[in-house]
Amino acid sequence: MTDEQTALSLRGLAKRFDGKVAVAGVDLDVPAGSFYGLLGPNGAGKTTTLSMAVGLLRPDAGQARVLGQDVWADPVRAKQLLGVMPDGVRLFDRLSGAELLAYHGLLRGMDPTVVDQRAAELLDVLALTDAGRTLVVDYSAGMKKKIGLACALLHGPRLLVLDEPFEAVDPVSAALIRDILTRYVGSGGTVVFSSHVMEVVERLCSHVAILAEGTIKRVGTIDEVRGKRSLEEVFVEVVGGRTATGEELAWLSN
Amino acid sequence: MAVELTAPAGPARRVSARHFVRLKLRVMGNNLRGQGWRVALFLGGALVGLWFAGSGFFLFASPGLADADRYASMVAAFGGGLVVLGWLLLPLIFFGVDETLDPARFALLPLPRRTLVTGLLTAALVSVPAVAVLLALLGLVVTAGVLGGWSAALVEVVGVLLGVLLCVAAARAVTSAFASMLRSRRVRDLAAVLLAVAAALLGPLQLIGVSALQETEWDRLDGVSEVIGWTPLGAPWTAGIDLAEGRGWAAPVKLLISALTVLALLAWWSRSLESAMVGTASAGGARAKGGPAGGAVSQLFPRAVGWARRDQFGALVAREARYWWRDARRRANLITIAVVGIFVPVLVNLGGSGFGTGGGQGFGQGAAEPSPLLVSLSMLFVGVVAAVTLANQFGFDGSAYAAHVVAGVRGQQELRARMTAFSIYVVPMLGVVAIVIAVLLGRPGWIGLTAGSLLASYGAGLAVNCFVSVLGAYALPETSNPFALNSGGGVVKSFLTMLAMLVTAVAAVPMVVAAALLGDVWHWLALPVGAAYGLGAALLGAYLAGDVLDRRQPELLATVTPRR
Structure with missing residues (x-):
């Protein structure tokens, strides 16, 4: 079954907002067990694409399948396999970290004793136990990312979709998140995440796709995409950025 | 010849208030661009402002036009004083401040504070309310002119201009001071609740004030108005009138009082502006210690x-129940229900002739004899008000609702849980209202009637608001500042609320009809029938609306997610 080997499959996903095209037909196949980086400049449509892939935003056209389950035709089964950490979306932040985890666990229909045990472990590993009964709204940005990741991981999903997991995270927390994600992939999970930090993507990912102006510009394993150059060079070229030539801004260089 | 790296791009040009005004107009214009309904709302607001300005103008000009010099200073002192008070308090309670030009945005610019304060003040003057107030109070110039000729009119013009400046400066200074006081989330939450109490009490207080006014003599008000005239509340408005009435020495003193007040307010504003500019970045927040008791799950409940x-x-109910207490906006709503629930029925049923609002007579009943019909009607109103709190229940969650979409929560489950959690707070409150009203009426036997009507209308309201909350949700600003407000949403919001209340009232009408027709039997039947009616309606509403919700979860999420 090819479906079983493809963790996430997108076909012709498209979305326009107020007549402006945000995503113009994205096709993507994320192999199971891969660590997949979705790269793109600001406004490329990363968040829109991922939102449509996980059932948060209804696409104008196209299909999204999670391990063979259609996200839009059969949302319940697809969503059971999914763990999601959206970006720019609030958590139920008037709960404490432990309460939030318990809430997510029970929402997913998990057994309360399992929820208790996993929540305690996750809080411990992510160094959030010290926060005690502090409400999530009073957490720092890095702590919020960590608790968001914990919520996505709690029910043991087969596919993790993370939007900008490393944004606004300090190096210590980032290293911790990287370790956890690497372990998750090592044990058979699949991670898709969006980012525009080349260094992180280059270090972690087995596959990358470069998204710009709502379409996929390059896709493949990381070695296929970057060839002999650095990922950053390829990215800037694909996205159509320019490197300063030195003629302009002369007043900057004294 | 290269320019030095750190050299400024030439001598900096002076920034004047003109730049701030142009910036404000540009921001306002861009907000309207390409959004037909926003333009319409803006024009509507401007027309309402103009209407108020016009009627205010004639009100303030009336002592002059009618040549009733006796009332001139009274109108100026009381009317003007109310305007100043309104500018001082209303932004805090209802409207939020117009933050088209947020001081925090200027924090990085090398602007002297004096420039910033004059600039922001001038920009604040360019707004519909400020212009409307100016136009309205220019009516006083007519009064002063008719009564005292050109010199009085001229002095009054200066006074009114100073007065409008005073209004705007006061509003800015107070909100700015509050903003810096409200650094911590706990204080902000508390302030929001206090303001909600104040706002909820405003209605009852107004009624009491009106009834008190009816009993006092006009002559005594003369003295009061004279005193007000010497405070900053009335000084700017009465200066020209005083001149017209032959107290020429008072005019310059009053103008001086006004000018000094404006200066003092600006100095205060300028001081608090600094802290407002640094922004309300959370200072880490108080970290609640104390060992968590039990596992994560038992902490949630x-x-x-x-x-x-x-x-x-259970998790949905537990989280909602926690939110009704922990989210200041929601808690403020609960407080409003409590205040309205007690005051409105008391005023309607026990008001007597003073503020019976005519309702008692309208149904052919004397004030002394409580009428089952009127009691049912007032209970129905309370139930409707309680339930309409849920009209935008998804808006409270904002983008956090994404968690439910991702987890695939069924719509019926979702709505039933939300009703249950809300009812944990509201049903006991309604019980207290039912008992208190029945006891105050001196008819403890009517508890069945009051409680039954309350439960029936509350249940019907839950059903109606299930639909409203799924189909008519809108985004609330995602901020912890209780004074922040989405500009423009107000009209749509209140329209939806009115509609929901109307439909609910219609749905609960059978209870009132029964109260009118069935007589004494109904006193005993009302409670079981009302409770069953309410419960049935609520469950039916959740069942039907849940289906709708299942089909449009992502769309609902999009509508409650604030832009930007």
Whole structure:
């Protein structure tokens, strides 16, 4: 079954907002067990694409399948396999970290004793136990990312979709998140995440796709995409950025 | 010849108030661009402002036009004083401040504080309310002119201009001071609740004030108005009138009082502006220590929800119950229900002739004899008000609702859980209202009637608001500042609320009809029938609206997610 080997499959996903095209037909196949980086400049449509892939935003056209389950035709089964950490979306932040985890666990229909045990472990590993009964709204940005990741991981999903997991995270927390994600992939999970930090993507990912102006510009394993150059060079070229030539801004260089 | 790296791009040009005004106009214009309904709302607001300005103008000009010099200073002192008070308090309670030009945005610019303050003040003057107030109070110039000729009119013009400046400066200074006081989330939450109490009490206080006014003599008000005239509340408005009435020495003193007040307010504003500019970045927040008791799951469930099963439904109820207490906006709504629930029925049923609002007579009943019909009607109103709180229940969650979409929560489950959690707070409150009203009426036997009407209308309201909350949700600003407000949404919002209340009232009308027709039997039947009616309606509403919700979860999420 090819479906079983493809963790996430997108076909012709498209979305326009107020007549402006945000995503113009994205096709993507994320192999199971891969660590997949979705790269793109600001406004490329990363968040829109991922939102449509996980059932948060209804696409104008196209299909999204999670391990063979259609996200839009059969949302319940697809969503059971999914763990999601959206970006720019609030958590139920008037709960404490432990309460939030318990809430997510029970929402997913998990057994309360399992929820208790996993929540305690996750809080411990992510160094959030010290926060005690502090409400999530009073957490720092890095702590919020960590608790968001914990919520996505709690029910043991087969596919993790993370939007900008490393944004606004300090190096210590980032290293911790990287370790956890690497372990998750090592044990058979699949991670898709969006980012525009080349260094992180280059270090972690087995596959990358470069998204710009709502379409996929390059896709493949990381070695296929970057060839002999650095990922950053390829990215800037694909996205159509320019490197300063030195003629302009002369007043900057004294 | 290269320019030095750190050299400025030439001598900096002076920034004047003109730049701020142009910036404000540009921001306002861009907000309207390409959004037809926003333009319409803006024009509507401007027309309302113009209407107020016009009627205010004639009100303030009336002592002059009618040549009733006796009332001139009274109108100026009381009317003007109310305007100043309104500018001082209303932004805090209802409207939020117009933050088209947020001081925080200027924090990085090398602007002297004096420039910033004059600039922001000038920009604040360019707004519909400020222009409307100016136009309205220019009516006083007519009064002063008619009574005292050109010199009085001229002095009054200066006074009114100073007065409008005073209004705007006062509003800015107070909100700015508050903003810096409200650094911590706890204080902000508390302030929001206090303001909600104040706002909820405004109606009852107004009624009491009006009835008190009816009993006092006009002559005594003369003295009061004279005193007000010497405070900053009335000084700017009465200066020209004083001149017209032959107290020429008072005019310059009053103008001086006004000018000094404006200066003092600006100095205060300028001081608090600095802290407002640094922004309301959370200073880390108080970290609640104290060892967590028990596992994560038992922490989630508050004691009042201890009975619930530890499953999806229980978790939804527990989280909602926690939110009704922990989210300041929601708590403020609960307080409003409590205040309205007690005051409105008391005023309607026990008001007597003073503020009976005519309702008592309208149904052919004397004030002394409580009427089952009137009691049912007022209870119905309370139930409707309580339930309409849920009209934008998804808006409270904002983008956090994404968690439910991702977890695939069924619509019926979702709506039933939300009703249950809200009812944990509201049903006991309604019970207290039912008992208190029945006892105050001196008819303890009517508890069945009051409680039955309350439950029936509350249940019907839950059903109606299920639909409203799914179909008519809108985004609330995602901020912890209780004074922040989405500009423009107000009209749509209140329209939806009115509609929901109207439909609910219609749905609960059978209870009132029964109260009118069935007589004494109904006193005993009302409670079981009302409770069953309410429960049935609520469950039916959740069942039907849940289906709708299942089909449009992502769309609902999009509508409650604030832009930007």
